Amino acid sequence: MKITAFRHEQYLMKLDRPIADCNQPEGVELLPGSILYIETDENVTGMGFGLGGETIDGLFKVIEGRHPCETVSMWMAINDAIHKGGNEGAANAALSLLDLALWDLKAKVADLPLWRLLGARAGRVKAYASGLDYCLSDDEVFRFYRRMAEKGIDGGKLKVGLDLEADRRRIGIMREALSIASERPKLMIDANEYWSPKQAVRFVRQLEQEFDIAWVEEPARRWDYAGLRKVSQQVDAAVATGENLNSLAEFYALIDNQGVDVLNISQFHSGVTGCRQIAHFALAHNLPVSMMNAQAELTAHVAAALPNHLAMEVVDPGREHCLIFDHRIEDGHIVLSDAPGLGLDVDEDALAALQANPPTGKGKFPLSRREGAGRYIVPPRQGEVPWERGK
């Protein structure tokens, strides 16, 4: 059996609701998407879903003709091919997409759901809710987390950063919304690298006077290991970070300098293979990992098989318009199907329609960095957010 061809499709989708963090509070509605199909000579096709992938054309020759089940070897070969420019940016996006598609393919060859192929006991992963909610009103925040709590989800992560009083109020709203799932819901906050380390310490300590914050995510710049460690040492909350790194190699300094307590990982950390490497490196340091959000929660397959996985982020902004899947969220867990591979399929008609008539809307992901980041706070301007600003 061998890999014979690939097809790469890109499209733009309009989310069912906008998403935002404090860097771009007004939010965005448009999200680019990529689908990579890897074909074989035995009519089994693997699919990867994500972003980017423009450089796949040049990398495909590395895997063309190879047996599709040799995923790790192919990862190594692709990683070697992109060595000089580094496993970052477009190269990283391509590697991540390729690796994800290859593991989907490997699982389909075995006629197994990916979670089982990876050695998990069950296709079931604890979830936490994450609104990406800086552009949602207080009522919308409540409704989102209440909807998640009705599915049994007992933890939530709120976007914070520009207005401590508003943050305090909205954490309380999130807690109230989640209270039907747990008397002590797990509360997380995410500053998306807007704060300096000492700002993070000051703000988080103030919030901790009222709330038991489980973790603060990206309280400082992704590479500011000393600063992240300082935050970790000076607040009660764990520091979660790593989302914006590219691969295992970039976690070296972060972990070795004790700049992290919970590692955020995703398919963009060099695919399934990369996620597992990072998880094992974390395991060696007695650190847990937490899977970031994904379309159709597809990376729950990977999370299910990681020995040190905490809970996976569920955003649910409505971004699966051309995808077909049947996982569900119940009793606070993502429950995956037994369909082979990632359990995802593409509605080709819907995809074609999106490509023929790209949607329009407010703003396009990725979010940019806000003025003042790491230096001073630029509060929300009039009309920038739909919620009441603090006095």
Place this chain on the structure above:
Amino acid sequence: MKITAIRSRPAGQDSAVSLLEVECDQGVVGLGPCHIECIGMAGEIGDRVLLGEDPRAVVAHWSELSALMADGRIPGADMRAAAALDVALWDLKAKLEGQPLWRSLGGSRPRSLACIAGVGEAAGPDRIEREFASLASAHGLTAGMIEIGRDPGTEIARVEAMREGLGRLRSGAAILLKVREPISRSEATALIRAIEEHQDVFGIEVALDTWGRDGLRKLSEQILAAVSASSLAGGAQGLFATDGHPGFDMLTIDPAVSGVSGSLQIAEAAYGYEIPVMLAPSFANNAIHMTSAMPNLVCIQIDARALDADTDWNVAQVEDGCAVSGNEPGNGLSSILEGLDRR
């Protein structure tokens, strides 16, 4: 699908090893070599943890087995028991997928640098040179390991003989040494430095608990060769938790203690620090299957006795200095067993 039986059978001529058999309700059996000292424990914990469970949940099973071994619930817990079960489970999983284990793990057909070990233990220079020359001629070996004692004069001659034997066909052979006798770090440092004045030594393997992390780190700082820590715990859990980067240069993973799951975890954890790994000798060299799924593998140590033409138990051939494996489903042990049963 579920595990229905766990039993053992002798491995034939190697009386120190038995084969654990883990059978599932599909009638497929996975084999894992287990030292006879812990075969009873393997059966006990296997029955406790695995019976009735889906055999394909290998990651979950390893987590449970290694936790059971670590938390004091099993008196005299021996990780080799857990490792043997893990090897059997992966063999079973690969067979269910109809793949050789190396492909089930995501690797390509292994062709990994072979380092011959177990040659001329405590033997003199003449025999060492003769045996390495024979192995180099027959298998194209370019790397070897010998255990060293305490006396610089003796060991310089032995290492020289090893170099001569390996270097007959090609230059640049890699010399690896292993500390054998109880010896202080300062004495070992002086010994290795003395050897290094005459030979280019690639690496020196030392059990981690010989001098602890600090001791191995200091040794690394004082010699040219890479220091490889061996005798690690079963898996990656907590491996670097206390000190971060260990400061030594390589890790030697023992599949008999870490199985497949633990070995892969340790290798990937080490990869995070760009620390290369070696695989210690394994029964029938079954660890060959893991090699192509480890991006940071330097070499697999091959026990010289396994290359003996009279030996049945060997799944890895050594060609042109590299260990290669076959394409049989699983880890290859079943094929050997079937051949022996037919005889």
